[in-house]
Amino acid sequence: MSAHQPPFVHVQNLQVTFTSRRRLPWQTAQPIHAVREVSFTIGGGSTFGLVGETGSGKSTIARAILRLVQPTRGTILVGGREVTTLQGREVLGYRRQVQAIFQNPYASLNPSHMVGEIIGELLTRHRGVRPGSTRDKLAGELLAQVSMSQDLLDRFPYELSGGQRQRVAIARALAVEPQMIICDEPTSALDVSIQGQVINLLMDIQEQKGVTYLFIGHNLSIVRNISAVVGVMYGGYLVESGPTQRVYAEPTHPYTRMLLASIPVPDVARQRERVAQRRRFEHAEETTHALHRLGGCPFQHRCPLTQAICRQTMPAPTPVAGGGEVRCHFHGS
Ligand SMILES: Nc1ncnc2c1ncn2[C@@H]1O[C@H](COP(=O)(O)OP(=O)(O)OP(=O)(O)O)[C@@H](O)[C@H]1O
Numbered sequence: 001m002s003a004h005q006p007p008f009v010h011v012q013n014l015q016v017t018f019t020s021r022r023r024l025p026w027q028t029a030q031p032i033h034a035v036r037e038v039s040f041t042i043g044g045g046s047t048f049g050l051v052g053e054t055g056s057g058k059s060t061i062a063r064a065i066l067r068l069v070q071p072t073r074g075t076i077l078v079g080g081r082e083v084t085t086l087q088g089r090e091v092l093g094y095r096r097q098v099q100a101i102f103q104n105p106y107a108s109l110n111p112s113h114m115v116g117e118i119i120g121e122l123l124t125r126h127r128g129v130r131p132g133s134t135r136d137k138l139a140g141e142l143l144a145q146v147s148m149s150q151d152l153l154d155r156f157p158y159e160l161s162g163g164q165r166q167r168v169a170i171a172r173a174l175a176v177e178p179q180m181i182i183c184d185e186p187t188s189a190l191d192v193s194i195q196g197q198v199i200n201l202l203m204d205i206q207e208q209k210g211v212t213y214l215f216i217g218h219n220l221s222i223v224r225n226i227s228a229v230v231g232v233m234y235g236g237y238l239v240e241s242g243p244t245q246r247v248y249a250e251p252t253h254p255y256t257r258m259l260l261a262s263i264p265v266p267d268v269a270r271q272r273e274r275v276a277q278r279r280r281f282e283h284a285e286e287t288t289h290a291l292h293r294l295g296g297c298p299f300q301h302r303c304p305l306t307q308a309i310c311r312q313t314m315p316a317p318t319p320v321a322g323g324g325e326v327r328c329h330f331h332g333s
């Protein structure tokens with residue numbers, strides 16, 4: 001999980017703008033700037049963790065990499081190949097290279113298919129393995145890789161627990177031998193006791209197969225454990241990124257500091273200080289869409305350091321001592 005691998009993913013100046021639906025005929029459709037000027041790289045066989053509040057654009061980045069939304073601007077290189085312009089059969093090849101697992105495996109597993117078919121289907125589509133005993137054997141081996149018994153091949157998704165379903169989703173992703181897996185909150189719907197097991201499984205898979213991960217999460221402790229590099233999103237911008245150790249030990253952006261202040265810590269005095277800090281940040285709530293229409297830094301209404309320049313200009317990414325970049329006019333203040 002080193003942060004120093006050569007990049008496998010190279011996202012450059014990514015922009016995704018949606019158009020809101022008009023609720024009334026005389027209203028004008030507003031652009032929703034879901035992702036703005038986002039650039040980052042992910043080292044091969046390494047994990048880039050993405051955190052940030054709801055609506056900040058994390059899943060939209062994932063969906064752009066997966067080719068589920070078309071970027072308005074920017075480039076996405078995966079394994080040296082531009083993915084935004086892939087066509088026809090090239091897309092099928094790309095689906096073999098990059099797989100995804102999501103928060104709710106129940107929604108992504110066909111409810112009328114048994115586990116053997118769910119995994120087997122991908123073995124056929126991407127690896128040309130015909131239905132039969134060889135395919136069943138391969139599906140069983142994939143279940144073993146995610147520490148599940150072959151007996152489960154004949155079960156339907158509704159007959160499995162949440163944790164088992166997520167393991168099936170992982171086994172299905174592994175069926176195509178992907179180089180990268182995009183994990184969009186894969187443990188958020190699971191019991192706390194199961195979350196750790198799924199994370200350990202993902203880490204074991206990475207160690208054995210060198211898979212690259214983009215890992216989106218709300219649980220900051222989990223993201224810290226699994227990620228070599230972490231990125232923090234706010235209002236569509238990547239406001240801070242860097243080696244996980246540096247970002248967690250020395251957060252530089254005021255929003256990152258606020259976010260990390262919400263992690264429970266055992267020391268009572270420190271915890272009290274963190275709660276007070278969080279309150280200071282929470283004094284002005286703004287909806288994401290209102291923020292989108294503002295000029296300047298999207299964090300200006302919640303930030304204790306705001307100055308006139310913050311209302312006019314979005315700060316450019318600036319290198320941080322200790323690694324990474326931050327977008328704040330007064331970072332480190
Ligand atoms: N298809 C769409 N059409 C219009 N707006 C969209 C669409 N998809 C996402 N958005 C908007 O883009 C913004 C970013 O959404 P996104 O799902 O990327 O956020 P997120 O960071 O993944 O949030 P969460 O943590 O809740 O999953 C939000 O304001 C959302 O409402």
Ligand code: SF4
Pocket residue numbers: 253254255297298299300301303304305306307310315327328329330331
């Ligand atoms: S640019 Fe200004 S408003 Fe934005 S985070 Fe930095 S100090 Fe706060």
Ligand SMILES: [Mg+2]
Pocket residue numbers: 058059060184
């Ligand atoms: Mg999301």
